[in-house]
Amino acid sequence: MMWDVVTEALGRLYPQAEPWHVSYPAEGFALRAASAYPADGHWHFVTYGLGERQGFELTVRVVRGVEPQPPQWPFLLLNRVAVLADAAAEPFEEGQWADLGGPITGHPQGDGPPTGLSVVILAADPELGDRFLQLVGVTAAEAQSGDVDSDDELLVTDPGRA
Template identity: 30%
Template sequence: MEDNMELNQAGFDAIAQKLKQLYPKQDGIFYRSIIPYMLGGNDPLDGVEIWKSETGVPHWHYVTYGYSELYEKECEDPAVSGYGFEMTFRLKCGKEEQPPVWPVNLLQNLARYVFSSGNVFGVGHYIDGNGPIALETDTKLTALGFCMDEELREMDTPNGHVIFLQAIGITSDEMEAFMCWDGKKFLEEMSKYSPFGITDLFRSSYMDNPNFYEAWKQGMEQDGSSTGFLYLDEVGAPLDKGRAYLRLGAGHDQILNRMLRARVGKGRNLYLQGTEDVVQFLPGEPHISMGDGVLSLTMPKEILEEICYVLTSHTGTYPLSDYPLTIELVPTRIVDQDGNVLRTIE
C-alpha cells in the first residue's frame, strides 16, 4: 500500500510544488499523521505543512494535505479533487523560534468535523469554536471565518480543481455581526485592518473600531444577511389551538433581533434551530402553521417590528396584539466548563 502511494501521489506533489514556488528559499516543516485515517488513525489529514512568511507582518503559514485527493483519483467528479479544497491558517509570529503546534490540532479538528458530517466549508462560511481557538491562551478569538487564501488561491491538479480556503480567527461579537451581514463582505472589510487574514491571538474586537462598525452597520442595512440559519439552545415552539408560543433565552435577544431584520426584513427566510424545536420565520401575509415539526411564522413588516421590539424587553410573557403569537423570554444562565453559573441574564 505504501509503495503504491509513493508511486502515485500526483495530487500531493502538485500542492507541494505550488508551496515551493511561493517559498523557494526555505523548506517547510511537515507534521505528518502517524497512523493514516484509512487505517484507523485519529487524524483525517495526511499532514500539515508550515512555512515562515514575511508577507504583511511576519507570520506562520499552515497548509493542509488531505481534503483533496492526494493519491489515486476516487471522486466521481473529474473536475473536483476530493472535497474541492485544502485549508490554510496564518498566525502572527510571536517570540517563538519554531511554529506553534496548536494550529495543526485545530486544522485536524476541523477535518474531523468535515469527514464525519460531510458538511464542507466555503468562502463566507463560519464556525463557532465555543471557546478560545487556542486553548490556555488569553485570546478573545472563539470562532473562525473562511475566505480564499490571497496568495495560494486555487489550482488544477491531476485529480481535479482545488481552492485554498483560509481560516481566520474572529471574536464572538464579530461572529454575530458576521452572521447578520454577508460573510464574504464582512471578511473583505476585516482584511483592511488585518491584511492577508493573519490571525493575531491578542487583538481586540474590530467591532470596537468605529470605522469598522459603521461599515458593518451600513452593509447589514443595505445587503441583509447571507446566513439563513441560527442555532440557539433555549428555544421552545409549541402551537396550541391556533396560537403559537415562542420561548427564548433573554440573552439571545440582540442576535435574533438583528438576524430577523437582516433576513425577514429583507424578504428572506430565517430558520431558528433549538435543541428540540425548529422555527421558520418568513415574510408575507400573516399566517402560522406547524408541519414536519417546524413552526412556521409568516409575517408582514409591522408584525416583524413588534417582535423585534418585544425582544428588547426583560424576562416575561408578551402576547402580540394582532398576531396569534406569545413570546416568553426566560433567564439565560451563563455557565463555565464545570456547570457553575457565572451570571444570569434577565
C-alpha cells in the first residue's frame, strides 16, 4: 500500500486535523513512518511502509485527554508489532493476537503509563477497512479466554482500564 493511499484515507476521516508525524531511522526499525491524528476522544495512529511488504498498514486508537501532543509509546508499539509481522511465517490476519510479554505501553522503559494490557488483538480498522489492521490492547487473561467484547465500536485502547 502506497503512502498516498494512507494519507488519503486518513484525510477523508479527519479533513480538518493536523496530524503528528514521526519517521523512524532506517537502522533497527521495521517502519518508515507513522502519524497520529487527533480524533474525538482518542488519538488515531497509522503506519507507513509496512503495506509495501505485508499488504496492510497498522493502526491503533488510544484514549485521548486534553494533551496537545500524542503519547509517544504507541509509535513504539506499532514498530514492535511491525517487527513481529515481518518475522512471521504467514501474513497477519484479523483475529490474530500477539502477547508482547509486558505492558503494551513499554512501561517502565518508555514514557508509557503502567498497564495490565500486554496483548494486542488484530481487528479490521472499523473506519478504514481490512487493509488497515487495528491493534486493540487487552489483558493476557482476556486474550486467553476470548472475552474481549467491547461496547466501543472504534475499539479504542485505554491503558488505564487494566
